[in-house]
Amino acid sequence: MSTWTADEMMTVAASRSLRDGQVCFVGIGLPSTAANLARRLHAPGLVLVYESGTIGTEPDELPLSIGDGILADSALSLVGVPEIFNYWLQSGRIDVGFLSGAQIDRFANINTTVIGEYDEPSVRLPGSGGAPEIAASCREVIVVMRQRLRAFVSQVDFVTSVGHGSGPGDRGRLGLRGAGPVRVITDLGVLEPDPESAELVLTAVHPDVTVEQVRSETGWELEISADLRITAPPTEQELSTLRGLRTVGVAS
Amino acid sequence: MSTWTADEMMTVAASRSLRDGQVCFVGIGLPSTAANLARRLHAPGLVLVYESGTIGTEPDELPLSIGDGILADSALSLVGVPEIFNYWLQSGRIDVGFLSGAQIDRFANINTTVIGEYDEPSVRLPGSGGAPEIAASCREVIVVMRQRLRAFVSQVDFVTSVGHGSGPGDRGRLGLRGAGPVRVITDLGVLEPDPESAELVLTAVHPDVTVEQVRSETGWELEISADLRITAPPTEQELSTLRGLRTVGVAS
Amino acid sequence: MAKIASSKIQSLPQAVSELVHDGDVVALEGFTHLIPFAAGHEIIRQGRRDLTLVRMTPDLVYDRMIGAGCARKLVFSWGGNPGVGSLHRMRDALASGWPVPLEIEEHSHAGMANRYVAGASGLPFAVLRGYAGTELPEHTDTISTVTCPFTGEELAAVAALNPDVTVVHAQRADRAGNVQLWGILGVQKEAVLAARRAIVTVEEIVDELTPVPGAVVLPAWVLDAVAVAPRGAAPSYAHGYYDRDNAAYRAWDTVSRDREKFSAWLEKLQEDAS
């Protein structure tokens, strides 16, 4: 039997959540790895769009940055940054946005701006990037991030990207047209917003992870879904494909 | 001594009003001919921009339409129609706009929409095209049109493109940033707005044209400039160059 | 959801039959270049009615569709036969309601271009410096004003255009239905992205879309149908394929001036198809 790391399980689970033929707005790092993995496995027709303006890109190797040359070389179409945000993202034609963050809260709001107060932060994070509008405009959002107590908080220190605001109906009131986060995939399991309360509840744990482990890494009283699932372990094919992915310019 | 037609005199006079190094937003027909003539004579560095999105085009022959392939083939840069209007015209980076029209009035307002009432016109004209924003945003506007009583009217039936509105200061009040029409070049002479009243006055007559002739083709009490000039006749070089211009797809 | 790629390539009659409905707001775009004449003719043949025809420069293609009675409304910014004169079928419909009355909604080029940009961007309106001092706003209710929240300056606002269906012509597509067009680009990308449904006619299908300087590529997943229509832009032109048929533009002046001559032309169009 094969073994795998928690990050590998997270990436495989994220890749499985993408369906063939979807159009995916991809951030760099774990989301990019998961999306490129899906394209090599069950979703060969997955369309990858990066905020650097590459549409329908099919990189042989993983890009190291959002604007890597390999994304341009293999793109069906290459457009400027204003166009990618206005004509392609804001217009509502992207199916899935993949996001990550430093903090996420019970309503799946994401913080990538500051830990602490805005004017005197304890940690200054990179900021918004494309995330606020990805969270607003994609038909649905999938969040991929490691589950740690300091990151899964009851309320984020700063709302950089809106998940479900302060509860049901908030997105509609704010005029956000996408459905928002439908799934948070971590290295421990999967959280999904409760249809009634919009609060993230645990709907799956990865193999060999206990509910208590997940709870201990969650900063609010985590509800557990009545039909809690156990994620299927990575298949040999998933693992070997994932491990075969090379990153541009990085020695293997 | 050579002879020439009134249209040739008008085109030559219009071409002379362009200076080397200027950037000119060109409409099709007489303005295009005049601009291309200037580029072959005294203004080799004249930059031609057409509303079809061709920037810095250097056609060997005259285009027949605003979107002729020859404009694309010889352009330094080719952009879409929204970009040409927003980034290149509206932004105020065009020096000279060349316009024509079916009617022009004493304040150089131009009509290319209807003769008569808008809802029941006696003649339906093509409409605005790019003219209203050319008139608004170019640093200055030069109008080229044949002088006829039915066209040079006291007040246009419909203001398609604003010249000097209803008098001094109107452009500023309307938020129009260009200077508006600085010269109207006709087949009889040249009219320019009076610095005080903004009304078009006759500042030059072409050779062999009398002031009375011009007055009889003008629908308002035309003032004559104190230092009325007589246009220098076309030179041999101007005429031979003009006559040597070939239009794409038209047998010579 | 991306539009499924498998069945993108189909015949033009099928595409028009399935995607263009009576009463639709329809935009056929192409700025002098790549005007989708073949598609316009097919819409005439299939007898569509009550269309709102949208186009910056209603050219011969709309003169024909208006003369054939397809349209109840025209949304435009410059209506003429470029380099020749007037659109006589359009004038006749406006003046005499022949064959059916025609409403108009009139803008400037900058206004129309920005309306497509807003439509493609998922915004309800666009802002521009335009229309100030002109008489168009008195007659066109999709022109308004908006005040800059930072400077207090008043600017023009135009309502977004989101056609039910946009039709454009392009040089070529690959077998997956990805489309490539080049030369004068017009507002085709914006008109396609602003539309609920999109049809592209192409000169040819190729195995691979070799990159071309200045080309725009429209992914198959934003399109509903791609149909092969060789010389589908004639009598306008397709850069790199064929030139504009200027004689045909001049000849149209004679045909279109006269209802009988136009009706004969229309009959022949129908016959040519069968």
Next chain:
Amino acid sequence: MAKIASSKIQSLPQAVSELVHDGDVVALEGFTHLIPFAAGHEIIRQGRRDLTLVRMTPDLVYDRMIGAGCARKLVFSWGGNPGVGSLHRMRDALASGWPVPLEIEEHSHAGMANRYVAGASGLPFAVLRGYAGTELPEHTDTISTVTCPFTGEELAAVAALNPDVTVVHAQRADRAGNVQLWGILGVQKEAVLAARRAIVTVEEIVDELTPVPGAVVLPAWVLDAVAVAPRGAAPSYAHGYYDRDNAAYRAWDTVSRDREKFSAWLEKLQEDAS
């Protein structure tokens, strides 16, 4: 008036000396690709102060300029060392005011991109679907709202960006100073067209700008200076010329974490010039 073409091509030191002034609002753009490092280093060498630095993604180039004390304010949307971590000089200036205090004006990418679009278009603001529900508008006064005059919907508005000077790097220019760039395009065209003055550094000057698929051409008449700076985008990359130096990005993390190591780096930068 078009900017006169004759003297466009000059040295980078001369261009910076004449066109970048203390207190200016300066944008160095390039989205991961074609980042104008050589120009940033020259601005450091010439000791500019009190600059407002504008850039969607302050990268190493701004970390260096901030650490060197060039800036009093940073306008940005994502500030990090891509794929590596934080910008430590930026953090140090924000937290400790070293070497001088740094104000920030923070946006999203979509907001920044649209601010440049408005600037390039001669509009005082741009409209977008953005910021709703986020906390940025509470801290950034160039974010506001505007109401659609047609639908009544409230949308975000952002103030136009019009830098005093924009600097970008491109692959090449011709002898007249027309510039051609390709690969990932970013917001360079908008940033140049929005600026009062524009400097472009290029890998090389060529006799003719052979068309390249996907390339943007900036006419010489919208530029003030074109300067040859081979490898002027390193350690970022120039598509078709050289790759990104990922090791240099990683190495910067160590240098920038420590004021002394950074100061040594800065001294060496000055020495390299003389």
